[in-house]
Amino acid sequence: MESMTFILFGATGDLAKRKIYPALYNLFADGKFPSSFSVIGLGRREVPDAQFQSNVEQAVQTFSRRKPQDSAQMQQFLSAFRYCSLNVNHPEDYKKLLQLAEQREAELGIKSNRLFYLSVAPEFFDVIALNIQNSGLGHTEGWKRLIIEKPFGHDLESARELNEKLSKAFAEDEIYRIDHYLGKPMVQNLEALKFANPFLQDVWNHDYVANVQITAAETVGVEERAGYYDHSGAIRDMVQNHMLQMLMMTAMDKPAQVTASDIRAEKRKVMEALRPLTAEQVQNEIVRAQYGRGELNGKSLPGYKEEPDIGPDSQNDTFIAARVWIDNEKWAGVPFYIRTGKRMAEKSTRIVVEFKRDAADPYAAQGQPATPNLLVISVNPQEGATLSINSKNPMNGKLETVHLTFNEQNKEVPEAYERLIYDALRGDSTFFAHWDEVELSWKWVQPVLNAFQAGTVPLHTYAAGSYGPEASAKLLAEHGFTWWLDD
Ligand code: BG6
Numbered sequence: 001m002e003s004m005t006f007i008l009f010g011a012t013g014d015l016a017k018r019k020i021y022p023a024l025y026n027l028f029a030d031g032k033f034p035s036s037f038s039v040i041g042l043g044r045r046e047v048p049d050a051q052f053q054s055n056v057e058q059a060v061q062t063f064s065r066r067k068p069q070d071s072a073q074m075q076q077f078l079s080a081f082r083y084c085s086l087n088v089n090h091p092e093d094y095k096k097l098l099q100l101a102e103q104r105e106a107e108l109g110i111k112s113n114r115l116f117y118l119s120v121a122p123e124f125f126d127v128i129a130l131n132i133q134n135s136g137l138g139h140t141e142g143w144k145r146l147i148i149e150k151p152f153g154h155d156l157e158s159a160r161e162l163n164e165k166l167s168k169a170f171a172e173d174e175i176y177r178i179d180h181y182l183g184k185p186m187v188q189n190l191e192a193l194k195f196a197n198p199f200l201q202d203v204w205n206h207d208y209v210a211n212v213q214i215t216a217a218e219t220v221g222v223e224e225r226a227g228y229y230d231h232s233g234a235i236r237d238m239v240q241n242h243m244l245q246m247l248m249m250t251a252m253d254k255p256a257q258v259t260a261s262d263i264r265a266e267k268r269k270v271m272e273a274l275r276p277l278t279a280e281q282v283q284n285e286i287v288r289a290q291y292g293r294g295e296l297n298g299k300s301l302p303g304y305k306e307e308p309d310i311g312p313d314s315q316n317d318t319f320i321a322a323r324v325w326i327d328n329e330k331w332a333g334v335p336f337y338i339r340t341g342k343r344m345a346e347k348s349t350r351i352v353v354e355f356k357r358d359a360a361d362p363y364a365a366q367g368q369p370a371t372p373n374l375l376v377i378s379v380n381p382q383e384g385a386t387l388s389i390n391s392k393n394p395m396n397g398k399l400e401t402v403h404l405t406f407n408e409q410n411k412e413v414p415e416a417y418e419r420l421i422y423d424a425l426r427g428d429s430t431f432f433a434h435w436d437e438v439e440l441s442w443k444w445v446q447p448v449l450n451a452f453q454a455g456t457v458p459l460h461t462y463a464a465g466s467y468g469p470e471a472s473a474k475l476l477a478e479h480g481f482t483w484w485l486d487d
Pocket of ligand 1: 218349
């Protein structure tokens with residue numbers, strides 16, 4: 001791997017501590033890092049290098065999946081880190097940064113390959129990109145790349161504006177838009193499950209699939225993020241990005257080759273075929289809700305409006321369920337249901353594919369119809385897959401459901417951030433969101449946002465600790481289905 005300089009905006013932030021430093025350390029310890037590299041952390045505050053290195057070490061000790069044992073190795077890792085204070089709006093600070101980057105490149109004798117990682121509030125994305133360009137930081141002998149966190153825009157228009165600005169400094173193939181769900185092992189595995197198994201490939205279509213249910217349920221509430229979340233809601237926070245990305249990965253057709261461009265082309269086709277919603281349809285196809293008081297595991301939980309820094313009149317959604325249709329030959333007539341919410345009954349991200357029943361089920365005549373086959377892909381916190389099939393119980397001769405399961409037990413599996421940073425270092429953009437995907441996702445979401453804004457979609461309430469409002473169950477019941485695995 002080519003040597004490089006990793007330039008991190010937001011170096012004193014929470015994401016850096018919890019995810020980015022541990023990921024860098026794990027890659028380093030796994031030998032997945034270039035032999036020569038430099039890391040420059042940036043933040044507003046003045047922090048001496050020694051302090052910065054000790055903060056990084058602390059973050060690694062606390063949050064890394066690998067616990068550092070070898071102190072010489074840790075020292076070698078930390079010796080690559082420097083800190084530079086920077087006000088994102090001050091062009092002269094970028095000059096200072098350029099000097100430091102060049103000085104480190106000269107000290108290490110490495111070519112200027114620069115990875116810029118923006119782990120900062122979204123309002124700074126464009127000004128940083130502009131200053132990278134204007135200061136000369138972006139003029140490298142080798143490559144330059146930009147990793148950018150979500151949210152990518154607040155709606156279709158702002159996403160387009162942001163992209164326009166970024167594209168003045170970085171070409172599309174230099175921009176790596178993080179959607180950490182694309183870094184999750186089982187989301188990445190979807191591609192292999194579908195395309196490396198002919199028996200699944202053959203039934204992955206409307207002839208055999210009755211419906212698909214994609215759930216991302218969380219038990220946490222708004223936490224300390226009221227300022228952001230109360231203006232975003234579940235629709236922007238989860239649906240526009242993670243949920244639609246999982247939908248694309250689930251529904252996409254076989255790529256000509258397993259390459260970034262072919263996979264992204266297939267994902268784009270899914271979004272192009274996703275049926276747009278009219279303002280009126282939004283009312284029937286989308287369920288919007290907010291959690292009220294409730295309890296989980298015997299602990300009583302506050303309602304959303306009682307959470308710190310949330311106003312008593314907030315009309316924000318903390319839960320969304322949607323029924324969507326992919327109007328192409330493969331998926332004609334198959335409803336895809338997506339559902340996500342805070343303060344639900346369990347933390348679980350899963351994709352359930354329900355297969356059609358046999359219209360001529362011979363067991364139905366005997367009063368014990370076969371239950372539908374399900375393929376359950378567990379994304380988080382368990383990782384694995386279960387295929388449920390009907391089998392005859394040898395004791396009583398009756399049909400029963402049995403599960404063929406694989407569970408990933410290996411705790412050494414790299415985390416999403418490790419995988420994604422590693423891919424960006426290698427220049428592999430397969431599991432990053434392409435602008436086309438982001439734009440098409442916003443295009444689909446925009447009428448939903450408009451309808452929410454216009455107040456034409458009721459805001460249901462659900463008890464904290466539950467599986468969401470009744471309306472979400474009704475959405476499936478309209479086509480004779482139920483959410484699987486809700487206990
Ligand atoms: C983030 C959202 O993108 O994903 C959070 O902003 C959410 O609100 C989180 O909690 C969920 O991620 P995970 O990996 O825990 O499912």
